[in-house]
Amino acid sequence: MNDKEQSSIQLTKGQRFPLTIKRLGINGEGVGYFKKKVVFVKGALPGEEVVVEVTKASQRFTEAKIRKLRKTSQERQAPPCPIYNECGGCQLQHMDYAATLRGKKDIVAQAFYRYTKLSEEKLPLNDTIGMDNPWFYRNKSQLQTRKTNGTVAAGLYKEGTHELIDLSECLVQHKELNAVTQVVKTILQDLSIPIYDEKKHNGQVRTIVTRVGFESGQVQLVLVTRTKEFAKKELLIEKVRKKLPQVTSFMQNINHERTSLIFGENTHHLDGEETINERLGEFAFDLSARAFFQLNPAQTVKLYNEAKKAAKLTGKENVIDAYCGVGTIGQWVGKNAKEVRGMDTTKEAIADARKNAKQHGIRASYEVGTAEKWMPVWLKEGFKPDVVIVDPPRSGCDGKLLQSIVKAKPKRVVYVSCNPSTLAKDIEQLMKKGYKIKNIQPVDMFPWTAQVESVTELTL
Structure with a gap:
């Protein structure tokens, strides 16, 4: 044969x-x-x-x-989580941690071999930066609620299904998030507040979202509801205030759509402050309910230090921070920049970014909208970036943004990626326009999962 x-042989089920x-x-x-x-x-x-x-x-x-x-x-190895095989939130607990770091480096390498013309000898890929203690590292939890046999459950969907796996404890989430979620479930149960039914699209509470500031100890609780008004709201607020004093920010988000997306567009303040505070190194950030922030603070410091090394700023450079979120990366490197400009599509994140920049004394400005919209505007205004930092979603950079980068011709591009495949595809496009890869640094932001982040330094 x-x-x-x-x-051409076809295998069969x-x-x-x-x-x-x-x-x-x-x-x-x-x-x-x-x-x-x-x-x-x-x-x-x-x-x-x-x-x-x-x-x-x-x-x-x-x-x-x-x-x-x-x-x-x-x-x-034997996975330590008792529901590891059912949950699907982690994929590598059955593997020695040091081996997962080698595996993630290879995942990045394979993406480049597949989508670029670079050979193994020409790929400047470093070993993955791991964690000393890769447990209880996540600062945010988003658990769907359901009524199961008359009891309120909150958890994740079993892989490939809509069968909810109740998470009473999770070994990768901060312990405070586990504790707060359990109390909220009890309060919802005791008050008989209607829980969302996905099939019938009725009921009220859809998702319990919690976020903790590792440094501040502050906890933000967000209830995502189908409707603005829901049963026993005032009593719920009172119970949370009494039973969960660590919750310093209590918010409500309304999502009335039939969708797998967690958040809707409207967020309302229920109790406490509207934001919580988190500190990364010398920087403090105020975080609103929908603002993006890295989920692993300890590894975020390592990731951002790699971005700072790759940017190689001297104090004379104009920097564009695309997909800026609350401004964390741009402000992390910003003290060594002449000026930072950033953009994000979430207006709450931009409000936080402006506030954070003022607080940190960084010369920075931020706009609501896409990078592909604002970069051409700034170029027309005469703002020419020396360094562009991109931290796109898993789908990678928009094609128009890549075109804008090529047109602006920054001397250096720092690509922070959460998806090796789209990273490699985007970099292949930039390499066709003359950019060269100087360094690729994988960082293990999510131990025990298959996800790997990386910082790639490109020069013109």
């Missing part, structure tokens, strides 16, 4: 065969090859020899599950 005939796992995939699954077909196996680790059963087959790739482990990796 020749290579063409082998590659239920088919079983032996497989050697070569590497980790971008979602944390094991990746192997059977008759030149790529096979993704959830829970399998590099170096393992397994017998798998096909669960989904297509021309491009195949998904399979482990039926038998013939050779077990020395990097395999």
Whole structure:
């Protein structure tokens, strides 16, 4: 049988065969090859020899599950979370932590090999920066609420379903968030406040959102409701005030749409302050309910220090901070800049960014809107950036923004990424216009998940 005939072989659901796992995939699954077909196996680790059963087959790739482990990796461990296999929030607790860091470096490398023309020898990729203690690191929790057998539950959907897994405790969320959420569930239960029913699109409380300031100890509680008015609101506020004194900001967000998005457009103040405070190094930031802020404060300091190193500012440079959120990255590097300008589509985040810049004494200005809208405007006004910092969503940079960067010709681009695939695709576009990669630094912002962030330094 020749290579063409082998590659055209169609695997079928239920088919079983032996497989050697070569590497980790971008979602944390094991990746192997059977008759030149790529096979993704959830829970399998590099170096393992397994017998798998096909669960989904297509021309491009195949998904399979482990039926038998013939050779077990020395990097395999028992996951400490009791609901690890049901929850789906983490993907790598069955893997030694040091091995996950190597795996994440390889995930970044594979993305560049796939989407750029760079070879292994020409890829300036560093080892992943990890955590000393990779537990209880998340500063924000967003748990869907449901009524299950008459009891209020709050948790995450089981992977690939809308079956809710109740999270009474989570090993990657700050302990205070676990504690606050449990009390809120009890209050909702005791007051018989109607819980949202996704199928019927009725009920009131949809999501319990909590965020904690690691340094300040302040906790913000946001209840996402289907309607502005809901039963026993004043009594609820009173109960939260009494039972949860650590909650210094209590907000309500209204989301009346049939959607998987957590937040709606309207947010209302219920009690306490409208923001909580968080400190990163020497900088303090005020955070409103919908403002984006990195979820792992300890690793954020490492990530931003890498961005600062990559920016190489001397005090003479104009900086554009695209997708700026509350201004954290731009202000982190801003003391060494001539001027910082940033933009974000969330108006509350821009209000926070302006307030934070004033508080930090940074010469910075911020606008509501997209980077692709504001960069051409600033260029026309004569504001030429020497350094552009981008920290886009997982979908990567908008094509118009990349065009604006090419037109502006900054000497340096610092790309902070949460998705290696879109990072590599965007950088390939910039490389076609003359930019060169100087350094790629992966940072483990979310231990035990397959996600990996990175800072890439590009020069013209």
